[in-house]
Structure formats: structure tokens, C-alpha cells
Amino acid sequence: MPSRAPTPPRTSPMAPPVSFLWTRRILLTVLACFVLVPVYVMVSSSLKPLADVSGKFRWLPSGLTVRPYIDIWSTVPLARYFANSLIVAGAATACSVVVAVFAAYAVSRYRFRGKRVFTVTVLSTQMFPGILFLLPLFLLYVNIGNATGVALFGSRGGLILTYLTFSLPFSIWMLIGYFDSVPRDLDEAALVDGCGPLGALFRVVVPAAVPGIVAVAVYAFMTAWGEVLFASVMTNDTTRTLAVGLQGYSTLNDVYWNQIMAASLVVSVPVVGGFLLLQRYLVAGLTAGAVK
Numbered sequence: 001m002p003s004r005a006p007t008p009p010r011t012s013p014m015a016p017p018v019s020f021l022w023t024r025r026i027l028l029t030v031l032a033c034f035v036l037v038p039v040y041v042m043v044s045s046s047l048k049p050l051a052d053v054s055g056k057f058r059w060l061p062s063g064l065t066v067r068p069y070i071d072i073w074s075t076v077p078l079a080r081y082f083a084n085s086l087i088v089a090g091a092a093t094a095c096s097v098v099v100a101v102f103a104a105y106a107v108s109r110y111r112f113r114g115k116r117v118f119t120v121t122v123l124s125t126q127m128f129p130g131i132l133f134l135l136p137l138f139l140l141y142v143n144i145g146n147a148t149g150v151a152l153f154g155s156r157g158g159l160i161l162t163y164l165t166f167s168l169p170f171s172i173w174m175l176i177g178y179f180d181s182v183p184r185d186l187d188e189a190a191l192v193d194g195c196g197p198l199g200a201l202f203r204v205v206v207p208a209a210v211p212g213i214v215a216v217a218v219y220a221f222m223t224a225w226g227e228v229l230f231a232s233v234m235t236n237d238t239t240r241t242l243a244v245g246l247q248g249y250s251t252l253n254d255v256y257w258n259q260i261m262a263a264s265l266v267v268s269v270p271v272v273g274g275f276l277l278l279q280r281y282l283v284a285g286l287t288a289g290a291v292k
Contacts, residue, residue, distance in 0.1 A: 046261035053257040068262040072249075075259055078266075080238075081245035086270075088156050088241060089224035092163040096171050096220040097213060099164075104175030105201050109187065119176065125169045130229060137162060138233060154236040162230050167220035174219075178212030179205060214278050225271055242267050 045053050047064045072078050107115060141152040152158030182205055190200035206213065228243045235241060246263055249256045 042261045042264060046258055046265055048258055050254075050256060050258050053261075054255075068256075068258040069266070071256075072259045072263045072266065075256060076245055076248035078242075078245065078263060081240055081242045082267075084156065084235075084239055085225060085242040085267075088159050088163070089221050091156075092160045092167065092224040093217050093220040095160065095164055096167045097217050099168060100171035100175050100216055101201075101206065101213065103172045104179050105205065107172075107176050108179035109184070119173070122169045123173050130166065133165065134230065134233060137165075137230070141234070153234060154239060156239050159231065159234050159239065159241075162234060163220075163224040163227065166227075167223045171216040171220060175209070175212055175216055178209050182208045211280075218275065218278055221274070222271055 041057075044059075044061050046068055047066065048061050049063065049065055049067070052058070052061060052063070106112075107119060138153070141158050145151050145153055152161070186204045186208065187200045190204045191197075195203060226243055227241075231241045232244045235244065246260060246267070249260045249263065
């Protein structure tokens with residue numbers, strides 16, 4: 001009997017065409033190269049001696065050394081800058097989350113006059129660039145210090161208040177959308193069981209809104225961690241943060257490129273590590289908070 005030709009595999013009618021699959025692979029490969037090549041240049045430069053980095057760039061380094069990762073702590077007071085950034089970013093994140101939770105819960109669960117105006121006003125503040133607030137905040141902090149003796153200019157507290165003006169409006173708006181997705185029946189059940197409004201908030205709503213709160217915390221921390229403009233004006237040598245302190249590797253005589261790359265990698269570790277640990281909460285919080 002003549003042999004039968006093999007039956008070609010069946011493809012689903014909803015399967016994308018082969019041309020689309022290859023186009024997607026090519027685009028993803030190009031995008032991956034676009035993202036990973038700068039990372040490779042940063043990592044390889046951080047492991048080279050200064051003479052190799054200052055000369056002609058080579059894709060394959062002739063020699064590797066970890067000396068830049070040791071020298072970054074003595075060339076500039078990086079440990080102090082690191083501590084300042086952790087304190088400022090951590091405090092700004094904590095304050096932003098606490099205030100945003102109470103404000104978003106009030107807007108989501110209660111009716112009051114001017115509710116819509118408040119929501120629109122909070123969101124509209126994100127339309128203005130931060131540089132518009134630089135001079136007013138500078139003058140305000142200086143005048144408050146002269147009148148009351150409270151040193152806001154050049155202090156960590158003043159920088160924390162500054163970062164709250166950036167992260168708090170968007171945090172409130174995002175948590176409003178997330179709290180709206182939490183069923184109100186949970187609040188009513190908690191009230192029936194004897195909880196007050198605050199008890200319903202902390203025992204029912206907050207545990208159900210953990211992804212949204214984590215997303216707000218990550219956003220507030222990243223905003224404060226990498227901010228440069230206000231940190232360069234509102235701080236001094238004692239309260240300087242990492243984003244500004246990295247400029248210390250550039251002197252009048254030379255630029256320590258290998259140490260700059262090494263310090264940049266060290267600075268990015270807290271943000272990247274926190275993002276990887278909280279990624280699933282962050283994605284869920286952003287997705288739920290963006291849909292009303």
C-alpha cells in the first residue's frame with residue numbers, strides 16, 4: 001500500500017500568522033539590546049581601571065578589577081549620602097502612604113461638598129513641572145527659618161516635605177481608584193460586627209488594598225530616591241543625597257568614570273531589589289488603581 005503523506009499539524013484559527021511572530025521576536029530582540037547594552041557598558045566600565053575607561057572604549061575589557069567598588073566610599077562620603085537618601089526617601093514614603101490612605105478612604109467612602117473639586121484639584125497638580133515650585137519653596141523655607149528658627153532649608157525635614165508635594169497627589173488619586181474597587185459590603189459587615197470607621201479601615205479595607213498601597217509606596221520611594229533638582233538646591237554638604245552626591249566623582253582635574261559607574265550600580269540596588277520583591281503587588285496595584 002502506498003504510504004500516506006504526513007498530516008500537517010493543525011493550527012488554531014485564532015493563532016497569529018508566522019510573519020507576526022517573527023516580527024515580534026525581532027522587535028523584542030532589538031528592544032532587549034537597546035536596554036541591555038547600556039547596562040553592559042556600565043558594568044564593564046565599573047570593573048576597569050581608570051586609564052582603560054578614559055581611553056578608547058573596548059567591548060571586551062583587557063583587565064578587570066574591583067578597586068572602583070572599594071574607592072567609591074573614600075573618594076566621596078558615599079555612606080553619608082546613602083544614609084541621607086534612605087532617611088529622606090523612607091520618611092517621605094511613610095508619610096505619603098499614611099496621608100494617602102486616610103485621604104483616599106475619605107474620598108472613596110464618604111460624600112461631602114467639594115468632593116469632585118478636591119479630586120480634580122489633586123490630580124491637576126501633576127500637570128505643572130516641578131521647577132515652577134523651586135523658587136517659591138526656597139523663599140518659603142528661608143522665611144520660615146528666619147521667622148521661627150525652624151531650619152527647613154538645608155535640612156532633611158524640608159526635603160521630606162518637598163517630596164510629599166510630588167508623591168502625595170498621585171498617591172491619593174491612585175488609592176481612590178483602588179479603594180473604590182473594594183466592595184463596600186466589607187465595610188458594612190465590619191460596622192455591624194462592632195468596628196468603627198477606623199476599625200473598618202485598618203481591619204478590612206487596608207488588608208484588601210495591600211497591592212495598591214505597595215504600588216503607592218514604591219512610587220513615592222522611587223520619586224524621592226532619584227530626585228535631583230530640589231535635592232541640589234535644598235541640601236548642603238551634611239544633608240546631601242545620593243542623586244547629588246554622585247557629582248563629587250567629577251573634579252576639576254579628572255572624572256572618575258569607573259567609580260561613577262560603580263556608584264551608580266550600588267545606588268540602584270535598593271530600588272531594583274525592592275521592585276523585584278514587590279513586583280506582583282506593584283502590577284496588581286497599578287492595574288486596579290488605574291480602572292474605576
